[in-house]
Amino acid sequence: MYPYTPTPLEQSIERLFQAMEIAEPHQLDPEAIAHRLSIWVHYAPFSSQAIDRSGLQSIVLDNRLSKQEQWQDFGHELCHLLHHAGNQLAMGESFIRFQETKAMNFAYQFCIPTFMLLKTELPRLEAEAVTTISGTFGVTPEFARERLKRHYRQVTSNRLAEKLTAFFHAEEIVKRTEGIDYIVPTGRSKMLFCRERGVIGYMRDRDESE
Known part of the structure; x- marks a missing residue:
C-alpha cells in the first residue's frame, strides 16, 4: 500500500462505512447498508x-438490471438522499446536471471505496486489474475500468503534490540557510536576492535535455 492522501469525499465515505462497521468488500450489500x-x-x-417523503427515505432499484448494475444505481441514488434536497422536476436543467455529476462521482467512490481499493492487490495489466475490481466489488467491467482510471488520476495528482511540497520545502531550507529572501526566475536561471545585501548570486535551471 503506497502513501495516499484521500480527498474530502473519500474521507467522508470511509467514515460512513466505519460508522456502519463495514471494512471489507464482501460486506458491500445494498440491502444491508440501506437497513443500517x-x-x-x-x-x-x-x-x-x-x-424522500417527509424524512421517510426509499430507493427504488430497477429489477430489470443485473445485481452489479443495481449496486451501482444504489450508490448513485444514495448520494441524492444523503447530499441533495428538492424535487428535480422543479429544478433547472443545469442544476440537475450538476447533481447527477456529483451523484455519479459519489457512486464510483461509494461502490468501490478508496480505502478498500488501496488494500486490493491489483495486477499490472489494466484488463486484469479491471477484472479483479469488478469481481471484488461486484460492479460491471465498464464501471470498474472508469473507477480505475479515476483512481490512477488521483494517485498521479497525489504524487505530483508530494513532489511540489518537497521542492518548496527544500527551497525554504536553502533560503533560510543562505540568508536568501527571494528566489526570482530570470529566463534559464534564478536570481538569489537578499533584502540587506541585494543580489547575491544566480542559480542555473537544470536543462531538461541533460
Whole structure:
C-alpha cells in the first residue's frame, strides 16, 4: 500500500462505512447498508430513483438490471438522499446536471471505496486489474475500468503534490540557510536576492535535455 492522501469525499465515505462497521468488500450489500441507514429498498420495473417523503427515505432499484448494475444505481441514488434536497422536476436543467455529476462521482467512490481499493492487490495489466475490481466489488467491467482510471488520476495528482511540497520545502531550507529572501526566475536561471545585501548570486535551471 503506497502513501495516499484521500480527498474530502473519500474521507467522508470511509467514515460512513466505519460508522456502519463495514471494512471489507464482501460486506458491500445494498440491502444491508440501506437497513443500517434506515432506508427502504424496493424493486420495480422502471428506472432506479431515490424518494424522500417527509424524512421517510426509499430507493427504488430497477429489477430489470443485473445485481452489479443495481449496486451501482444504489450508490448513485444514495448520494441524492444523503447530499441533495428538492424535487428535480422543479429544478433547472443545469442544476440537475450538476447533481447527477456529483451523484455519479459519489457512486464510483461509494461502490468501490478508496480505502478498500488501496488494500486490493491489483495486477499490472489494466484488463486484469479491471477484472479483479469488478469481481471484488461486484460492479460491471465498464464501471470498474472508469473507477480505475479515476483512481490512477488521483494517485498521479497525489504524487505530483508530494513532489511540489518537497521542492518548496527544500527551497525554504536553502533560503533560510543562505540568508536568501527571494528566489526570482530570470529566463534559464534564478536570481538569489537578499533584502540587506541585494543580489547575491544566480542559480542555473537544470536543462531538461541533460
